[in-house]
Amino acid sequence: MVGLLEPRLYFLEERDEQVLSKRILSLSRSNKVRSAFDLYMSVEVSGLQASLHACNSLLSCLLRNQLLDDALRIFDMMKEKEMTSGHTYSLILKAVANTRGSDSALKMFGELEAKGVAKNCFDAIVYNTMISICAKANNWVQAERIWRNMKENHQSGTTITYNLLVSIFVRCDQNELALDAYHEMIQDGLKPSEDIMIAVIVTCTKDGKWSLALSIFQNMLESGFNPSTTACNALINSLGKAGEVELAFKVYDLVRSLGHAPDTYTWNALLGALYSGNRYGDVLRLFESIKREQNSQLNLHLYNKALMSCRRLALWDQSLQLLWQMETSGLPVPTASYNFVIGACEVARKPKVALQVYEHMVHQNCTPDIFTYLSLIRACIWGSLWAEVEEILEHVAPDVSLYNTIIQGMCLRGKTTSARKLYMKMRERGLKPDGKTRALMLQNFTKDSVRQGNRYRFRK
Template sequence: MELQASCGVVLSIRRGSSRKEQIALKSDAASLPPLHLRRSSSSIANCRRNFNNSTSISAASCSESSLEEFSTVRPSQLSGIKPQYLEETDDSVLSERLLKLCRNNKILSALELFASMSALGIKPNSHACNSLIACLTRNNCIDDALAVFEILRREKLATEHTFSIVLKAVAEAKGCRSAVEIFSEVESEENKLDTVVYNTMISICGRSKNWIEAERLWNRLRQRDCAGSILTYRLLISIFVQCGQPELALSAYDEMIKNGLQPDEDSMKGIISVCTKEGNWRSGLAVFNQMINSGVQPNAVAFNSIINCLGKAGETDQAFKIYDLMKNAGLSPDVYTWTALLNSLYRSGRYSDALRLFEFISKGDEELNPHLCNVALMSCQRLRRWDRSLQILWKMEESEMYVPPESYNLVILACERANQAKVAVEVYEHMIHRKCVPDTFTHLSLIRACIWGSLWAEVDGLLKRVEPSASLYNTIIQGLFLRGKAGSAKKLYEKLRANGLEPDGKTRALMLQYSSEKPKFGRN
């Protein structure tokens, strides 16, 4: 190892030299200025230069007592360290001594011993070197850690553990990009990087949500014919799932299975969640069955996820089979389970079954929420069960839960479908009384109900109460035409244009038809 003095002479004391030669060399070394370490890596040098601008501490300015209690002092420049005379020249003994100093956080003493061993040409073992790097990094001496790291690399003393320690420290201090720069430089020079180092970098990228760099590392790992471990694929799946990259997550999982590796519980849960979002129920169900066959007990989240996935795909029977497995596993269904099952029945057009399931849920201990109730109200609307929708609405109000405008809209829509215009008006008035603000959908549904129920006075009153809008006028005009009130429709059409509103295509078509075929329409 080269530790060059300003005079250009390399200070080198070899084991086996006589004591007189060592004393003579020591006296020559005492007259030399502080040693400096030549930097070869541009990325590492930049990290060192930019990381800390604190004042450097020189060994020459420290007293003997301060050297003994240096655990609270943090040097910022390794260039101020001078080699000391060593009576002991056995590398194993000196390595053990260096190891103890690092464990006790004697930073300056450890650096002096390291420099002295380098001056004597004594190489510490890998355990001592890694301990020195770890000591410097945990005491925030990143500059010195990088300097020692350069030396270890030049002397081929750096191990995979050394790389991992340095990369983690740089990522924590400077961020993912700086760690990637150092890794890229090390990767181009080193041929012995193993899966552990790649896993370290993939983990660093995962913390920064940098899935692009994680994918690049994955490809480099395969190009080097370096087999990924279970941890490699677990990290990749987790990163791709969190970053919304389902295709990459599934690709990593497939490669994991192809390489004969058994996925862990977290990986399988992540893949199931990906399949749920993508609607890939076959792959999700296959992974779920693999989880059960491998002896892994899925939790409630995994059960709910696959039930939701099957429900969205219209595989209602499969969803209820998973529900039975959930009960047999001793897990209690929660609100997410019921929501997934209710949605599954509604999407499959099994509205009566959805209402029966809602009744079952209502009688249980599970607390109802607006979403569950709205699914039941949608089923009532499909079945034209306006009376049942009213009962559900009253139950929602009695439970003091928040009743959104959507719930009232669904009840009014059920009344419209069942031709119960007067009931729809009463629900609307009740909605206003409870200070629930109606929206455009409320007004449109109520107007359609009133038109088909021939409640013209209510239609006029609603027009006066609500701020004019194109959708509102278009709905009334079209309803009047369909009920044979062409004259009233024409007057309202003129009012629509007078308010600066635009008719839609259907309204224009009806007006053109009225103009060309007036006898076909009624006058009032």
């Protein structure tokens, strides 16, 4: 029912506008759209005027029945008589957005603003409606513009206003705008909801503003809120990234005191905090504790944190055990996990074990990446496994990082002749060496020239 209704006009014996308005209101609320529409048009033709409340109720009735064109006709008649309110504009703009899209609603809103309607008729509800329309379309640019215009027209935001603004800005990664909206809300004396506080804590986590996140968390407690596990995890994660390990564990203790059971996100945040604080042994101890008491919550992220710590501590044997546990538990083991194990072998100077892990990785149909080969080659260089280095280089696509690593390793291990040959091969393939490689080659070329000169003088 998109087309315009043809009104059936009545001769009105009743001339009291208040009585007629109540009838229109009653018919509209009962969803008798045809009768309400005909009565309203009859009132208009008779030179009478229905109340604003009755008109808005009729608009709602028409829009409920998807008669947008008829609602727009009534809307235009109301504008001509200057009988509109914020509720009127909110109804129409929302209906236009739902039927014709957010761009059409924004266009209509802009036209109304240009005519000066905003200063006299727009209230917080209208602005909230438009910000909500922008939020559904993730149009944060227009949401910010409407927010600025709202303040210019001396309209104060409500809790709903800031809830919408913070949500869209956080969702669109506009963290500074989200924090601006939150601070303005506090300045206006409005109390943020728990959802807003959680969203702002998450935003602070992304920007590393752990002190602000901690302050908001404390405000939640003082306001009588029971922070959710999500909020606690976000704060622990923020504190961990900042190296505030002790504070992170204090929040963890609070999580348990609030009756929340720690989940995988909690454990990941705590392990991350310990790792950021260079407490690699504590990472492994906590991981083993989780494995004993919460084995079902172990996931790829937790295993990788433990493997990263093994690499830092050169615990190649323990990293192998963790890798075996991952494979037997049915977890899909990605390339990064194998890289951590090979890295632990590299640090521990166990090149043959690193090669075995590499072969097992390929056998498991896991594709190595450039980091795999770099770690493997470094391990082989320190073990003087030159044949294995050459074999790896032959089976891998030419990469400047690999050549730089091998040449530098050869120079440092005194294999200058092999380094020079590989350097020439590198240049022939069009690969550009880095500054360190060029400096080492130049240094060794100078030394060889001096040796040859000394030999020549000795023979003479």
